[in-house]
Amino acid sequence: MEQILRQTWAFVFRDINLTRRYMSWIVVFTFYAIVNTATIALIGVALGDRRLTLMLILGALLWNFLSVLFSEIANSITYERWEGTLEYTFMAPVSRLTHLAGVSLYVTIYSVARTVVITAGVALFVDFDLSRANLGGLFVVLLVSSLAFIGLGLMAAALPVMSPERGAEATNIFQGVLLLVSGVYYPVEVLPGWLQPVAYISPATYALSASRKLIGIGESAAEPAQGSGVPLSAVTYELVVLLLMGVVMIPLGLYVFGIVERWAKRTGKLKRTG
Amino acid sequence: MPLHGIEVRNLQKYFHKRRKLFRARPAVVHALKDITFEVRLGETYGLLGPNGSGKSTLIRVLSTLLAPDGGEVRLLGHRIPGEEHLVRQKIGRVSVDAAFYKKLSARENLLYSAYLYGLDGRSAERRAMEILEALGLEQEKFTDPLEEMSRGMQQKVAITRALLVNPPLLLLDEPTTGLDPKSRRDVQTFLEALRAEHGTTILLTSHDMAETERLCSRIGFIAKGALIAEGSADELKAKSNAETLDDAFIALAGESLEEGKEGGGNNGHKPLKDDGEQAKAAAAAAVAAAKDEVRKEVGK
Numbered sequence: 001m002e003q004i005l006r007q008t009w010a011f012v013f014r015d016i017n018l019t020r021r022y023m024s025w026i027v028v029f030t031f032y033a034i035v036n037t038a039t040i041a042l043i044g045v046a047l048g049d050r051r052l053t054l055m056l057i058l059g060a061l062l063w064n065f066l067s068v069l070f071s072e073i074a075n076s077i078t079y080e081r082w083e084g085t086l087e088y089t090f091m092a093p094v095s096r097l098t099h100l101a102g103v104s105l106y107v108t109i110y111s112v113a114r115t116v117v118i119t120a121g122v123a124l125f126v127d128f129d130l131s132r133a134n135l136g137g138l139f140v141v142l143l144v145s146s147l148a149f150i151g152l153g154l155m156a157a158a159l160p161v162m163s164p165e166r167g168a169e170a171t172n173i174f175q176g177v178l179l180l181v182s183g184v185y186y187p188v189e190v191l192p193g194w195l196q197p198v199a200y201i202s203p204a205t206y207a208l209s210a211s212r213k214l215i216g217i218g219e220s221a222a223e224p225a226q227g228s229g230v231p232l233s234a235v236t237y238e239l240v241v242l243l244l245m246g247v248v249m250i251p252l253g254l255y256v257f258g259i260v261e262r263w264a265k266r267t268g269k270l271k272r273t274g
Numbered sequence: 275m276p277l278h279g280i281e282v283r284n285l286q287k288y289f290h291k292r293r294k295l296f297r298a299r300p301a302v303v304h305a306l307k308d309i310t311f312e313v314r315l316g317e318t319y320g321l322l323g324p325n326g327s328g329k330s331t332l333i334r335v336l337s338t339l340l341a342p343d344g345g346e347v348r349l350l351g352h353r354i355p356g357e358e359h360l361v362r363q364k365i366g367r368v369s370v371d372a373a374f375y376k377k378l379s380a381r382e383n384l385l386y387s388a389y390l391y392g393l394d395g396r397s398a399e400r401r402a403m404e405i406l407e408a409l410g411l412e413q414e415k416f417t418d419p420l421e422e423m424s425r426g427m428q429q430k431v432a433i434t435r436a437l438l439v440n441p442p443l444l445l446l447d448e449p450t451t452g453l454d455p456k457s458r459r460d461v462q463t464f465l466e467a468l469r470a471e472h473g474t475t476i477l478l479t480s481h482d483m484a485e486t487e488r489l490c491s492r493i494g495f496i497a498k499g500a501l502i503a504e505g506s507a508d509e510l511k512a513k514s515n516a517e518t519l520d521d522a523f524i525a526l527a528g529e530s531l532e533e534g535k536e537g538g539g540n541n542g543h544k545p546l547k548d549d550g551e552q553a554k555a556a557a558a559a560a561v562a563a564a565k566d567e568v569r570k571e572v573g574k
Contacts, residue, residue, distance in 0.1 A: 010389030
């Protein structure tokens with residue numbers, strides 16, 4: 001057990017130090033995310049619509065959180081290829097579960113911290129009131145939805161093992177599809193009919209639906225804003241769906257990764273530069 | 275207790291390379307052809323061969339990074355494939371490229387590696403300092419980012435990483451390539467001490483004849499994916515009636531150890547008979563051809 005904890009810590013230790021060394025880029029990306037979220041939120045302010053403003057801020061923040069979580073896990077193998085350390089990680093006596101758990105743990109902590117900083121930054125540009133929101137419930141939704149996104153990230157992380165360039169391209173396309181279908185800035189009902197069923201297999205759809213209820217802006221434009229956030233029990237359906245998605249997607253992600261890893265070892269794709 | 279550090283029997287490895295998108299059948303490259311050799315416990319065994327001969331592919335199979343397509347591989351008694359998790363706990367590897375997080379310091383890279391192997395950070399740091407000192411790296415460099423270090427220094431950190439866990443088996447893929455003569459000697463002395471004190475089994479691939487002769491009790495010649503000869507340096511030279519290992523390689527493999535230089539002989543298609551007239555004639559022809567080539571180069 002002690003060995004597994006140390007091995008998990010290895011990835012957290014590595015990523016903390018890499019974050020430290022790339023701090024100027026982290027600051028730049030976070031600055032951009034703050035400005036991007038603020039400009040989206042100001043559309044609602046310009047229209048004088050408090051509900052729309054909150055919906056846009058929530059969508060931008062949640063998407064910032066989930067997309068960073070997904071892409072950092074999905075790109076973890078690509079980064080190792082760039083650095084040339086992939087072979088050393090794969091020949092270390094560490095299980096893939098521990099490896100990916102370590103990566104996911106750091107990314108989750110980093111994404112939460114980043115979201116808090118972006119929220120504080122947006123508050124400088126937009127006056128929004130979350131005092132009546134169920135913030136505790138929101139945090140629970142973030143954590144539960146993280147599981148499903150970690151699972152998706154694990155599946156996507158297998159792609160760069162097969163082909164670094166094509167893998168990174170596929171990851172971006174997949175992320176774009178999630179952004180489109182999950183109703184990040186609009187209710188999914190506005191999507192074309194043929195696309196709407198896809199929305200219901202995206203974990204972001206449920207995370208957004210639950211979060212909107214928890215900050216008191218309701219699920220759809222037709223529904224009047226409640227003014228204050230609902231209790232956590234009111235989003236049980238979304239939480240159960242998200243939990244089920246996580247329970248299915250994490251083992252599935254590991255399984256897919258395992259298949260691709262074995263294939264890469266057979267075909268010689270598991271090398272430094274790809 | 276296994277008798278051998280490494281046992282390889284009839285090892286085969288193929289790569290399928292797709293030539294064009296719509297070409298149905300991919301080209302098959304036979305990267306390792308029926309390789310058979312053993313390395314005794316505590317022995318240092320050298321593999322000599324030009325670039326593309328299969329040395330690194332063989333090391334990658336032994337490192338569990340490539341799955342063999344045929345044959346039998348055992349490291350310290352553990353099978354590959356099948357017991358990779360046991361193998362990984364007992365091997366250290368240094369490759370020709372020092373693969374690190376270049377923005378991180380030597381300390382951070384080594385600690386990351388130590389944690390990966392489940393080691394305690396404090397004792398790993400102590401051991402890392404001892405090894406780096408023995409390899410001649412100044413202590414103050416320990417906290418410098420790898421990107422600010424010379425290739426030689428990076429390679430010393432790579433060797434330290436491989437030795438942090440004190441592995442009973444070391445796979446060294448051209449570990450001293452690019453090092454200055456002093457650093458090269460430091461590394462060689464350290465490897466000798468390691469074998470003497472800990473009985474570490476070492477598989478070393480190299481282009482450096484003097485290094486191979488100094489460190490290895492037995493040497494295997496590998497060319498075009500096949501192990502064409504093995505023995506002590508003296509045996510190999512005697513076998514091919516050559517004065518140096520380089521000449522012996524040219525005579526037996528029909529090509530130079532330097533990439534892309536054909537040495538004549540049988541062009542590497544078939545291993546020559548060990549001590550027959552044919553081998554001697556080929557050796558003489560190859561050595562003469564190589565010497566001519568050197569003369570031409572010098573005369574330019």
